[in-house]
Amino acid sequence: MGNVLEIHELRKKYSGKAALDHVSFSVKQGTCFGLLGPNGAGKSTTMKILTGIIKADSGSATVLDMDIIKQRTEVQKNVGYVPQEITLYDKLSAYDNLLFFGEMYGVKGNVLKERIKAVLIQTGLLDRAKDTIKSFSGGMKRRINIAAALLHEPKLLILDEPTVGIDPQSRNHIFEMIRQLKKEGISIIYSTHYMEEVEALCDDIAIIDQGRVIAQGNLDELLTQYGQKAVYLETRINIEDPSIFKYVTKYTKKHNGWILETAYPLETMEDILQEAKQQNMEIIGLEIMKPSLETVFLSLTGTSLRD
Secondary structure, eight states, X not given: OOEEEEEEEEEEEETTEEEEEEEEEEEETTOEEEEEOOTTSSHHHHHHHHTTSSOOSEEEEEETTEETTXXXXXXXXXXXXXXXXXXXXXXXXXXXXXXXXXXXXXOOHHHHHHHHHHHHHHTTOGGGTTSBGGGSOHHHHHHXXXXXXXXXXXXXXXXXXXXXXXXXXXXXXXXXXXXXHHHTTXXXXXXXXXXXXXXXXXXXXXXXXXXXXXXXXXXXXXXXXXXXXXXXXXXSSOOSOGGGSTTEEEEEEETTEEEEEESOHHHHHHHHHHHHHHHTOOEEEXXXXXXXXXXXXXXXXXXXXXX
């Protein structure tokens, strides 16, 4: 499986402050690559450089082995970009919006009509084709936004925060679209700060913060390398000091129980059960917690993911 995208040492500054600081990563064909990070981390700047909206100060990037600067026109023919902001005309119908954007991409005539029908089916909005965009929900607008970026059948689709402020039905539909696009061999860059979406959709991940890639790899690699092992404990009577249990290095209150971080989860669980028997302590819940991207981010940055 070859790489659709190669990024090497991208740098970009605004007013002397680094938005991107030596960013490098690659995207394999037919995969979904997650760019995970807080607002202001550099995700959108990376996307805009790849689509030719802005230029990097230094570094390089290729799409399908084509340089994004020297072969910009050819690159744009193979890239679909969905910005975070809705870029639709409210007074026009969904169909007329797609007609406009299709012609902007250079798709015309019967081919464009066929593509409009195809993307409307793909987004589940064929029955709303003649309705004005202003009558659509936020989620439906985002789906049409994605449809517009698919009209010219790109090989690489860039999605910048595609699920911000949308309803669960539209979110699920976008997820299914992404899975289908991957099956068709289309590569996707999925930029978001919603960790659970990355876990559900992405094959490979880069965590970016303050303009730097602080970790990258597939999900299992990141969880293994950076994820903190932990046990969740909930008892009938509240435990005031969970440090009484062996091997616990840190503990955090969660709901009615405790998350007990430990390098030895099985041994910790054995100690809890032994202590519970001696103290006649009734256990409601006891389980090993699977590491998450949230714990990875906490491990790497020392803070929760900032919105």
